[in-house]
Amino acid sequence: MKTVEFFKKKQVLSFEVFPPKRTSPIETIYSTLDELKGLHPDYISVTYGAGGSLNNNKTLEIAANIKNRYEFESVAHLPCINLTKEDVLLALNTIRENGIENILALRGDINPDITPCTDFSHASDLVAFIREHGDFNIIGACYPEGHPESKSIVDDIYNLKRKVDAGVSQLTTQLFLDNEYFYTFRERVALAGINVPIEAGIMPVVNKKQIERMVSLCGVHLPTKFIKMMARYENNPIAMRDAGIAYAVDQIVDLAAQGVDGIHLYTMNNPYIAQKIYEAVYRLLAA
Template identity: 75%
Template sequence: MKTSELFKRKRVLSFEIFPPKRTDPIDTIYDTVEKLKDLSPDFISVTYGAGGNESNRNTFEIASAVKNRYGVESVAHLPCINLTKEAVLDMLDNLKKAGIENMLALRGDINPDFTPKNDFKHASDLISFIKEHSDFNIIGACYPERHIECGSVIEDIRNLKTKVDAGTDHLITQLFFDNSYFYSFQERAAIAGINVPIQAGIMPVVNKKQIERMVSLCGVDLPKKFLSIMNRYENNPEAMRDAGIAYAVDQMVDLIAQGVDGIHLYTMNNPYIAFRIYEAINVLLAA
């Protein structure tokens, strides 16, 4: 099923997972998928690393297993900065043969170990190309606090409108820790004529190093309340985990009360965290 169809029937809950490290067998991820399946997600997305063909194979193999072995709708991530048009056409063919209908189209981070190709400079270029050659359901990324490389929120929303006009069927946000950024972003998107479903991407933070890395990569703002949690519990892993889960649940309760289209949970391959959050918000999602 195409994920864009889900929003016509319900508020959507989905999970993100990532392939195991190169040194670990690919089967190590399937125990995680098995446990996440029990939470009845509307779909599970599988990230694509910066490791070239090996990441490609792992992403597509896992996405295929999510759908065909575990019976959960899947989304394969596809960053384009290091891909040629010929490579993308080959990937589309392989995904179609695996029964995968949904793709998260990204530019991808520029990796100094790989020379970028020139076929796709932006995610919108990839989206247009995919729509021209297939009928895949395309998901796009969006940034409540603007993309870290973008000069202003106005420029960022213009870029997003280009992406949506190219054929994006629904959007998932980058992580954020202050819901006011999300609501302001929703308003800007509506004014710009962006009317596809927007899922809020939420990442429960379970350790201080994790969030420091995310901030350096994404440039997200950390509210005072959140900083207090990190500083108080950084040396107590169990307390930090539970406080991070509680903070994420508070975010989600507020988002659901305000009518969010859906929640996309960055699980970090941790089924325990997903279970605790599902337990807290499941009834609200159905209300």
């Protein structure tokens, strides 16, 4: 089933997981999925392994198991910066053979240690290529605070419109900690003529290291109340975890009340955190 169909019925709840490190057995992710299964997400997406190579990448294997073993719709991430057209065709064949209908099409992060391939310069190029080679539901990424590499918000929205026009049928946002950025972004994309469902990506922040990484990679804005929370609890791991969960729940409650199309929860492969958030918000999203 194409995940875009879920948005016609309800506010969607989806989870994201990532493959285990190459030094860890793949079975470690299945213990996580065993616990997430009881939370009944509409679908689960799987991020791409580090480096962007098809070799030794467990993403497609995990996505296939989510679809066929756990019987949830799955989304396979596919970043193109280090892939050739032949690589993508091989991935599409594997995805198709395993009954997966949904792909998150990404440019991917540039790795300074790897020379990028030149077949796809932008995510929109990958989207158009996928559209030409199969009947997949293509999901795109978007950035409420603007892509870090964009010249301006206007330029970022313009590029997003190109991606949607190329064949994206739903969008998932990068994480954000201030809902006002999401609401402003939603207004801007509507004015630009982008009318596909937009899921809000929510990442529960449970430790200081995680925040430092978010700021360096995404440039995410830290609201005053979030900074105060960090200052109060950063030296108490359990309190910080619980405060991070509470902050994410507060975000989701507000987003649900404002008619968000769906919530995409970055689980960080932590079923406990996903469980606590699910218990707090599932009635809101099911209403």
